[in-house]
Every structure is written in C-alpha cells, then in structure tokens.
Amino acid sequence: MADTKIHRASTTAPVNIAVIKYWGKRDPKLNLPTNSSLSVTLSQADLRTHTTASCSASFPAGDSLLLNGQPQDVSGARTQACFRELRSLRAKLEKQDSRLPALSKYPLRIVSENNFPTAAGLASSAAGFAALVRAIADLYQLRESPMDLSLIARQGSGSACRSLFGGYVMWDVGLEASGADSKAVQVAPAEHWPEMQALILVVSSAKKGVSSTTGMQTTVATSSLFPARVASVQQRMEEMIAAVKERDFESFGRLTMRDSNSFHATCLDTEPPIFYLNDVSRAAIRVVEGINAKAGKIVAAYTFDAGPNAVIYFEEKNASAVAGVFKSRLSHLEGWAGKGEGVTASATEGIDERALTALHDGVSRVILTRVGGGPASTQESLVDESGEPIVKT
Amino acid sequence: MADTKIHRASTTAPVNIAVIKYWGKRDPKLNLPTNSSLSVTLSQADLRTHTTASCSASFPAGDSLLLNGQPQDVSGARTQACFRELRSLRAKLEKQDSRLPALSKYPLRIVSENNFPTAAGLASSAAGFAALVRAIADLYQLRESPMDLSLIARQGSGSACRSLFGGYVMWDVGLEASGADSKAVQVAPAEHWPEMQALILVVSSAKKGVSSTTGMQTTVATSSLFPARVASVQQRMEEMIAAVKERDFESFGRLTMRDSNSFHATCLDTEPPIFYLNDVSRAAIRVVEGINAKAGKIVAAYTFDAGPNAVIYFEEKNASAVAGVFKSRLSHLEGWAGKGEGVTASATEGIDERALTALHDGVSRVILTRVGGGPASTQESLVDESGEPIVKT
Numbered sequence: 001m002a003d004t005k006i007h008r009a010s011t012t013a014p015v016n017i018a019v020i021k022y023w024g025k026r027d028p029k030l031n032l033p034t035n036s037s038l039s040v041t042l043s044q045a046d047l048r049t050h051t052t053a054s055c056s057a058s059f060p061a062g063d064s065l066l067l068n069g070q071p072q073d074v075s076g077a078r079t080q081a082c083f084r085e086l087r088s089l090r091a092k093l094e095k096q097d098s099r100l101p102a103l104s105k106y107p108l109r110i111v112s113e114n115n116f117p118t119a120a121g122l123a124s125s126a127a128g129f130a131a132l133v134r135a136i137a138d139l140y141q142l143r144e145s146p147m148d149l150s151l152i153a154r155q156g157s158g159s160a161c162r163s164l165f166g167g168y169v170m171w172d173v174g175l176e177a178s179g180a181d182s183k184a185v186q187v188a189p190a191e192h193w194p195e196m197q198a199l200i201l202v203v204s205s206a207k208k209g210v211s212s213t214t215g216m217q218t219t220v221a222t223s224s225l226f227p228a229r230v231a232s233v234q235q236r237m238e239e240m241i242a243a244v245k246e247r248d249f250e251s252f253g254r255l256t257m258r259d260s261n262s263f264h265a266t267c268l269d270t271e272p273p274i275f276y277l278n279d280v281s282r283a284a285i286r287v288v289e290g291i292n293a294k295a296g297k298i299v300a301a302y303t304f305d306a307g308p309n310a311v312i313y314f315e316e317k318n319a320s321a322v323a324g325v326f327k328s329r330l331s332h333l334e335g336w337a338g339k340g341e342g343v344t345a346s347a348t349e350g351i352d353e354r355a356l357t358a359l360h361d362g363v364s365r366v367i368l369t370r371v372g373g374g375p376a377s378t379q380e381s382l383v384d385e386s387g388e389p390i391v392k393t
Numbered sequence: 394m395a396d397t398k399i400h401r402a403s404t405t406a407p408v409n410i411a412v413i414k415y416w417g418k419r420d421p422k423l424n425l426p427t428n429s430s431l432s433v434t435l436s437q438a439d440l441r442t443h444t445t446a447s448c449s450a451s452f453p454a455g456d457s458l459l460l461n462g463q464p465q466d467v468s469g470a471r472t473q474a475c476f477r478e479l480r481s482l483r484a485k486l487e488k489q490d491s492r493l494p495a496l497s498k499y500p501l502r503i504v505s506e507n508n509f510p511t512a513a514g515l516a517s518s519a520a521g522f523a524a525l526v527r528a529i530a531d532l533y534q535l536r537e538s539p540m541d542l543s544l545i546a547r548q549g550s551g552s553a554c555r556s557l558f559g560g561y562v563m564w565d566v567g568l569e570a571s572g573a574d575s576k577a578v579q580v581a582p583a584e585h586w587p588e589m590q591a592l593i594l595v596v597s598s599a600k601k602g603v604s605s606t607t608g609m610q611t612t613v614a615t616s617s618l619f620p621a622r623v624a625s626v627q628q629r630m631e632e633m634i635a636a637v638k639e640r641d642f643e644s645f646g647r648l649t650m651r652d653s654n655s656f657h658a659t660c661l662d663t664e665p666p667i668f669y670l671n672d673v674s675r676a677a678i679r680v681v682e683g684i685n686a687k688a689g690k691i692v693a694a695y696t697f698d699a700g701p702n703a704v705i706y707f708e709e710k711n712a713s714a715v716a717g718v719f720k721s722r723l724s725h726l727e728g729w730a731g732k733g734e735g736v737t738a739s740a741t742e743g744i745d746e747r748a749l750t751a752l753h754d755g756v757s758r759v760i761l762t763r764v765g766g767g768p769a770s771t772q773e774s775l776v777d778e779s780g781e782p783i784v785k786t
Contacts, residue, residue, distance in 0.1 A: 063753045111430075115394065144779075223658075223661075224621065224622075224651075224655065225618040225621045225625075225655060225658055225659070227621065227622035228618045228620065229618060232617040232618075249457075257664075258617075259663060261661055261662055261664075261666045262617065262618060262662050263659040264661055265618055265658040265659065266618070266658065267617075267664035268654055268657055268658040268661060269618075269654055269655050269658035271651060271654075272648075272682055273678065274673050275678075278672055278675075279671055279672045282671075283670050285665075285666065285668075289665055305595060327774040347672075
C-alpha cells in the first residue's frame with residue numbers, strides 16, 4: 001500500500017545585505033562568482049521568508065511552489081538544480097536505509113510567505129532560496145551542514161548561500177571549476193557584534209531597472225574597469241574580515257562604502273551603462289557624509305544593491321546620531337515602530353538641506369532592523385495536515 | 394622718452410568638448426595629464442571667448458584681467474605661469490632686435506567677454522586660457538606655432554591647450570617630466586568632417602558640484618579603478634583617431650559614450666564619491682539609447698564633463714532623428730534658433746516617456762552647434778585707443 005502521509009517541514013530564513021558585493025559570475029550555470037563577498041544577515045523579526053516544504057505520494061505529479069499565494073514557475077534551471085541536488089542527497093539516505101520512506105520520489109509542494117512587500121525591491125531571492133533549501137533539507141532529514149547546503153542554495157541564487165547563516169557571512173569565491181569550494185562560511189555569529197543595526201530607506205521607483213542577473217554578466221563582458229574591481233576585492237575582503245573580528249566600525253564602514261561605490265562604478269562603466277543609484281540614493285549618501293563629518297569619524301555606512309534603496313549600517317550607541325537624523329525628516333513613514341521607538345529625531349544642523357528634502361520627497365518606507373540569526377525551524381506550517389496550502393490574507 | 398603707445402591685439406577662441414576625457418594629473422604643478430585626450434572644437438558662432446590683450450608703459454603697474462566686466466584675480470600660479478612664459482618669449486625677441494618696444498616689461502591689461510552665460514556650467518576656462526594665450530602671443534608678435542603655444546595654455550588650464558586648434562584635436566600625454574612634449578596636435582581640421590554637430594542640454598542645477606581641479610586629484614589618490622581607466626585610454630585613443638580619420642560615426646559614438654561612462658565611473662569610485670550626473674543626465678542617456686535603438690545603429694553619442702550638462706554629437710544628416718527628438722519636448726527653450734531652424738521636432742515613438750518628461754522638466758537651455766575652427770584674430774577690440782576697457786552691457 002502506498003504511503004499517503006503528508007510529510008512537512010517549515011523554516012524561516014533571513015535576508016542578507018552584502019558589504020562586499022557579489023557582482024559577476026565566472027560560471028553562470030553554476031553561479032560561481034568572480035570574487036568573494038561578505039554580508040550581514042538581518043533580523044528575521046523584520047525581514048524573512050517563511051517556507052514549508054511538503055511532499056507526499058498522494059500529491060499529483062509535478063513539483064509546485066506558491067509564494068505569497070501566487071503559483072511560481074519551478075521549471076527554471078536554478079530551481080531545478082536545487083530540487084535535483086536535494087533529492088539526490090535524500091536518495092542516498094534511502095539507499096542506505098530501506099526503512100526510510102521514498103520521499104525523493106514524491107512530488108514537492110512548497111509554500112512560502114515573505115513578511116515584507118516584494119515590490120519594495122529588497123533582495124528577496126536570497127531569503128527565498130535559503131528557506132527553500134533549508135526547508136527541503138529538513139523535510140528530507142538531511143545531515144548536511146549549512147556550509148554544505150550553501151553549495152546548493154548558491155545554485156538557486158548566488159547570494160542565497162549567505163542566508164544559510166546568521167551574523168557576518170563570507171561567500172568564498174573558491175578555486176575549483178566544479179564550484180565545490182564556492183560556499184558560505186560564517187565569519188562571526190550575530191552575538192559577536194550584536195550592536196550592528198541597519199536602516200533601510202525604500203526609495204520610490206516607478207520602474208524596475210536592469211535585473212542583476214542580466215546586469216552583472218553585461219558588466220563582466222563589457223566593462224574595462226571590472227577586472228580592476230575583481231583584483232582589488234580580495235584585499236578588501238581580508239580587511240573587512242579583520243574589521244568584523246575586531247568590531248572596528250570605522251574600518252567596516254569605510255570598506256562598506258568603498259565597495260558599494262566600486263560596484264556601482266563598474267555598473268556605470270557597463271555598455272550600455274547601468275544606473276541603480278538615483279538622485280534620492282545620492283541624497284542618502286550626502287546625508288551619511290554629513291552625519292560622519294558631524295561625528296568627526298565614520299559612524300554610518302551606506303551600501304546599495306541593484307536598486308536605489310539605501311541600507312545604512314551603524315552601531316546601536318549611535319542610533320540617535322544616525323537613524324535619528326533620517327527620522328527627523330521621515331517620521332511620517334511607517335517602519336520606525338518596534339525597534340525604532342527608541343530612536344528620537346535628531347537635530348539636522350550641518351546636514352545638507354537639499355539632500356534631506358530629497359529624502360523626504362523620495363523615500364516611501366523605512367525599515368529599522370539589526371544583525372540577526374540564521375534559518376530557524378518553526379512549527380508554524382504553511383501546509384495543513386491534508387496537504388493543502390494555508391494562504392494568509 | 395617713454396613709449397606711451399597702447400599696444401593691442403584681439404582674438405576669439407573656441408570651447409572644446411572632449412570625447413576622450415582628461416581626468417587626472419600626473420604633475421599638478423605643470424598640468425601634466427595621466428592620459429591623452431581628444432576633443433571636438435565647437436563653432437565660435439555659438440560659444441567663444443573674445444579677448445583683447447593690451448599693454449603700455451603708461452598703464453599703472455601690475456597686470457589685470459577683466460572678464461565680462463568683472464575684475465579677476467591674476468595672482469594665481471596658473472595665470473602667472475602663462476604671463477611668465479609669454480613674457481619670456483617676447484623678451485627673447487626684444488633681445489634679438491633692440492628696435493622692438495620692450496612690451497615684455499609693460500603691465501598687461503586683458504579684457505575678455507564670453508558669448509554664453511558662464512553660469513551655465515560650460516567649460517569656459519578652456520576657451521578663456523586659449524584666448525588669453527593667443528591674444529598675448531599676437532600682442533607680442535610671437536612666431537611660435539599653435540602647438541608651441543599649447544604648452545603654455547596647458548599650464549593655465551589643461552583642456553585649454555586643445556582650444557588652440559579647430560576641428561579634432563588631441564592632447565598628447567607626453568613622456569617627459571618637464572612636460573615639453575605634453576601638447577595639443579590637430580588630428581583633423583573641421584573641414585575634414587564638417588557634418589559633426591553637437592546639441593548641448595544645459596541642465597538646471599541649483600548647486601555647483603565638486604570642482605574638476607579638486608575632483609580629479611581625489612580620484613587619482615583614492616580610486617582603485619582609476620589605473621585601469623588610464624591603462625585602457627591609450628587603446629581607445631588610437632581607435633578614436635582612426636574613427637575621426639575615417640569619419641566613422643558609429644565608432645566615434647561608441648568610443649565617446651564608453652569614455653564618458655568610464656570617466657564618471659572613476660568619479661563614483663572616488664572617496665568620497667563624486668557625482669556629476671544626475672537624474673536629468675541619466676534621462677538624456679536613455680533618450681540617446683532610444684534614438685540609437687530606433688535607428689538600428691549609433692547615430693547619436695552623449696558625453697558629460699564635470700557637471701550634469703549633456704553634449705550630444707551627431708551628423709548633420711541625422712539632425713532630425715537626433716536633435717529633432719529632443720526638440721519635440723524642448724521646443725519652448727531658446728537655443729534652437731539659427732542653426733536649429735532646420736531641425737524639426739520628430740516623433741518620439743519608442744523613446745522612453747519618463748526620460749523625455751525628465752528632460753522637459755530639467756533642461757533649462759539648449760545650444761545647437763557644430764564643429765568649428767580655431768582661434769581667430771579680430772579687429773574688434775575690447776580695449777579702446779586710450780587703453781580703457783570697452784565693457785559691453
């Protein structure tokens with residue numbers, strides 16, 4: 001008699017925002033990067049993907065994925081690579097122990113929810129693929145370490161490999177052509193430097209720019225400055241790892257800003273040029289420069305991914321001097337509640353007035369968050385006992 | 394008895410807009426660049442400096458310069474270097490021929506007028522120093538060639554050396570530490586490729602950005618991508634010279650856009666980052682991309698100096714397809730008159746609507762011009778027979 005049981009496992013996974021950026025693949029099929037990168041994992045209280053992986057012999061044939069209630073295409077090579085590799089690890093277990101149910105042969109039904117608006121342009125694919133891989137690994141009761149699983153998540157979305165850990169995470173470029181050593185490694189857990197906070201300024205933008213997947217390979221193919229970026233990142237990585245280990249915010253901040261600018265410079269040097277920063281992003285940079293000038297040292301560091309949103313890192317003790325300045329002009333926006341209640345609006349003397357006005361006019365939402373932990377199992381399932389998706393409304 | 398005669402010479406000199414940019418000095422004192430550059434000299438009918446150099450034993454002691462009716466400081470090292478070198482050449486002539494009046498010992502009175510608003514952020518120092526050097530050289534009846542004089546103008550303002558010639562002009566980086574071989578050379582006269590036109594979009598900007606003199610040396614000191622730009626420019630120069638010689642607009646345009654983007658990329662990679670392009674500049678880029686996509690080839694090429702203004706090069710035969718698209722949204726602005734009367738507004742199907750709207754909202758003035766000749770003597774003097782400045786109002 002066939003096994004009709006519904007097998008389920010649920011996890012949450014975090015978003016990460018790189019301070020040394022991933023931009024450029026040396027192998028697009030395996031998602032192997034041209035350089036190492038390093039990110040801060042953000043708190044799941046504010047930003048997370050919640051995923052339930054389920055499988056059953058009773059499910060109709062074919063794997064499926066529901067994200068925020070919308071069916072997603074799972075036929076793409078990246079999703080297929082994750083499914084295939086995880087099934088293969090499960091099949092190995094089943095071969096070793098014939099009493100195990102043959103889950104590797106059952107259709108997968110994956111259900112995911114983000115606790116943040118996908119339209120906000122926050123890199124959701126990292127949390128998404130990390131949660132998918134972690135949930136299926138739990139469903140399959142795999143014994144692989146997060147580092148091993150990062151090799152699989154990487155094939156779904158490069159930066160997803162870093163979301164398998166909390167805290168401060170490096171994605172090692174690796175040397176092997178197979179990609180076997182291009183994996184995520186935790187540099188330090190969140191508890192090592194828990195004072196790290198992040199203010200995300202979500203910038204209104206009517207139109208999505210160039211996708212990062214397309215953009216980065218155009219940069220690799222056409223930018224004459226790109227090889228110089230790749231050559232300089234390794235040294236910067238070493239300095240960044242040291243800054244994290246020593247909790248040296250000034251070095252962390254200087255390197256973070258330098259790397260963001262270097263990345264966007266190579267985008268501008270792409271043919272045709274790619275612009276992710278707009279006048280509102282530039283205003284955020286000017287305000288951070290003003291905050292640092294006022295402090296007489298680096299207490300705030302901006303970084304921008306493939307879009308206009310600013311992520312501003314700072315230490316908790318400087319929350320008022322950093323987040324407070326932004327709050328002075330953005331207090332009408334939601335997002336200050338919760339962790340932000342402790343932040344009071346600060347005086348803006350010495351800060352560029354035009355830049356503050358540009359932020360007031362161009363920022364649609366703020367998210368005040370901090371460094372956080374890695375994926376966590378949860379009993380809250382998005383698939384009910386009969387195997388049906390539970391879609392929150 | 395002392396010579397009380399008023400000696401006068403008048404010239405006009407053109408603006409030039411580089412298509413391979415000068416950015417970075419290897420010797421700030423001598424204005425020696427890190428790389429060769431190449432520019433198009435623009436027609437003096439639209440943009441020129443008119444300068445009269447005068448001197449007389451009857452003038453009160455001390456050199457003076459009046460620009461658009463405003464006294465200018467001439468004590469700066471750059472202006473002093475030009476005065477000193479030109480006086481030294483005159484003194485040599487006087488030594489050879491004792492019948493010559495001792496002009497080299499007389500105070501200089503220089504009077505200049507620009508036929509364009511200095512506030513528009515158009516590189517006026519190139520035309521200004523070229524006119525100053527040419528006018529004094531004429532006053533002193535020097536026999537030095539424009540190439541020789543370019544060595545002097547270079548010390549006033551780097552890009553001024555290129556304004557001593559019309560047409561297509563290269564500034565050779567040179568090898569010598571003395572700067573003796575870092576001079577301007579005409580690649581081709583305007584008549585070689587007279588079809589070249591330029592549309593300048595003057596972008597409203599309430600605040601002046603970082604000066605190019607300060608900015609370029611910060612880039613040299615801090616950008617890790619800058620050496621890669623310098624390394625790639627030499628090859629680009631050779632391709633650009635070939636494109637000019639062959640009147641190959643597609644290559645000319647592709648190289649022009651590539652070099653502008655490379656230059657602004659190194660600005661963004663500077664610490665702190667320098668932004669000259671704003672959202673209006675980016676809109677101009679998008680419209681040029683749309684025009685080229687519609688044409689199926691490169692018929693328009695944008696370039697940006699150290700500010701948000703766009704300069705768009707195109708050939709006369711494509712005036713309607715290029716300038717006409719801009720005119721469709723900017724016909725309310727002055728600047729289309731004269732040469733622009735032949736340009737009719739064109740259909741904007743296929744061109745990014747948001748970009749066109751951004752241009753409509755952010756461009757304050759257009760200048761439609763073309764390639765033109767070098768400095769020219771004029772009988773129109775800005776100093777009257779009694780030695781007094783004639784200030785136009």
